Amino acid sequence: MIEQIVQVYSQTKLEGTLTYPDQTKEKYPALLIIPGTGTLNRDGNDPKGKLELHLYKQLATFFSNLGFITLRYDKRGVGKSEGEHIRTGFWDLVDDAEVALDYLHTQSKIDSDTIFVLGHSEGSTLAPALYARKPFAGMILLAGGGEKLEEALNRQRRLALEQLQQSKGFKGKLIKWLHVIEKDEKKNKELMEKIKASNTDFIRIQGFFKFPAKWMREHLAYDLFEDLKKVKCPVLAITGDKDFQADASKLERLPEYVQGPVDIHTIEDMDHSMKEYKKPIDVSNFKKDYIANANKDIHPEAQVLLKKWVGYQLEGEVAHGK
Structure with missing residues (x-):
């Protein structure tokens, strides 16, 4: 070779x-x-x-x-x-x-x-x-x-959240007390809305992390x-x-x-x-x-x-x- x-x-x-x-x-x-x-x-x-x-x-x-x-x-x-x-x-x-x-x-x-x-x-x-x-x-x-891609990402999130919901003991109780699942759903919805409304190559999440908005917008439209x-x-x-x-x-x-x-x-x-x-x-x-x-x-x-x-x-x- x-x-x-x-x-x-x-x-x-x-x-x-x-x-x-x-x-x-x-x-x-x-x-x-x-x-x-x-x-x-x-x-x-x-x-x-x-x-x-x-x-x-x-x-x-x-x-x-x-x-x-x-x-x-x-x-x-x-x-x-x-x-x-x-x-x-x-x-x-x-x-x-x-x-x-x-x-x-x-x-x-x-x-x-x-x-x-x-x-x-x-x-x-x-x-x-x-x-x-x-x-x-x-x-x-x-x-x-x-x-x-959107289907794949939604499924990956759902599997991750389902695994969190199945957590036992104190970790499981903490997830429920802090409404982790509900907060994640809200954050994801807000992020997707922000991406769709953007017109730049990338956006910042939480004021720091860069996210490839152009890449995601084009995937969503494809x-x-x-x-x-x-x-x-x-x-x-x-x-x-x-x-x-x-x-x-x-x-x-x-x-x-x-x-x-x-x-x-x-x-x-x-x-x-x-x-x-x-x-x-x-x-x-x-x-x-x-x-x-x-x-x-x-x-x-x-x-x-x-x-x-x-x-x-x-x-x-x-x-x-x-």
């Missing part, structure tokens, strides 16, 4: 890593990896070391071993890419994915007819928006799909389902049943909208980072659990499904090493 640092240019310079399986063939299929929400870098790690998943590097290695050239990149204001992450909107992210896709089309070793796009988490929403602009050969949606109707390529969507950040049941919406063939799978004991997770979901400790599982490989069942699907799409060439 060969890795090469590359730069692509959107409204700002983005840096990424191009991974080759080798350079013995004339042409290769390619895969673009679109990352999820937040400031994780091209490898799936927080540049400050606070959260390391290794997921995007693992995916790049996995697909490179299947014979793909892969491209993963740092988002604006993350890692070695220029720009400000806090000022980056939904459509800026789509623009950046588009220039990354364009870059793959310029590479002489890549077969432009077999370029696939993989979106993880928020990337599963960005991928249909990208396809609506520039169709590609196949779409892989991991840890998300068929669900708008019609995911209209773009899903435009998707004519094959789609593979996989989410784990231990993934509290994405709702696996929403994958069932995809065949209602997507025009191409759709394969959907819910994997038992798989979390949002695509790793095996045997414990009950604990919303309050999810980051600790992600870190504890970081060095695990991608869930074995997910690997089987991914290999089988891409092999089928490429008529056995990838799966059988031809």
Whole structure:
């Protein structure tokens, strides 16, 4: 496997890593990896070391071993890419994915007819928006799909609040005495109203914390389902049943909208980072659990499904090493 640092240019310079399986063939299929929400870098790690998943590097290695050239990149204001992450909107992210896709089309070793796009988490929403602009050969949606950001955030909040309500002993009594649930609902409603009324890239919460208002406004306005109707390529969507950040049941919406063939799978004991997770979901400790599982490989069942699907799409060439 060969890795090469590359730069692509959107409204700002983005840096990424191009991974080759080798350079013995004339042409290769390619895969673009679109990352999820937040400031994780091209490898799936927080540049400050606070959260390391290794997921995007693992995916790049996995697909490179299947014979793909892969491209993963740092988002604006993350890692070695220029720009400000806090000022980056939904459509800026789509623009950046588009220039990354364009870059793959310029590479002489890549077969432009077999370029696939993989979106993880928020990337599963960005991928249909990208396809609506520039169709590609196949779409892989991991840890998300068929669900708008607002739905996902509301569910995450609800699960967190339900877990709080189930607290026992003095903590449970304190939550009730202080009306924590009711206050949270009120604060969230006020925040959403403030975001919708804003016209700046970010707003300040409690006079201090910066929140990416432009990003949220554009997500709220985006019609995911209209773009899903435009998707004519094959789609593979996989989410784990231990993934509290994405709702696996929403994958069932995809065949209602997507025009191409759709394969959907819910994997038992798989979390949002695509790793095996045997414990009950604990919303309050999810980051600790992600870190504890970081060095695990991608869930074995997910690997089987991914290999089988891409092999089928490429008529056995990838799966059988031809």
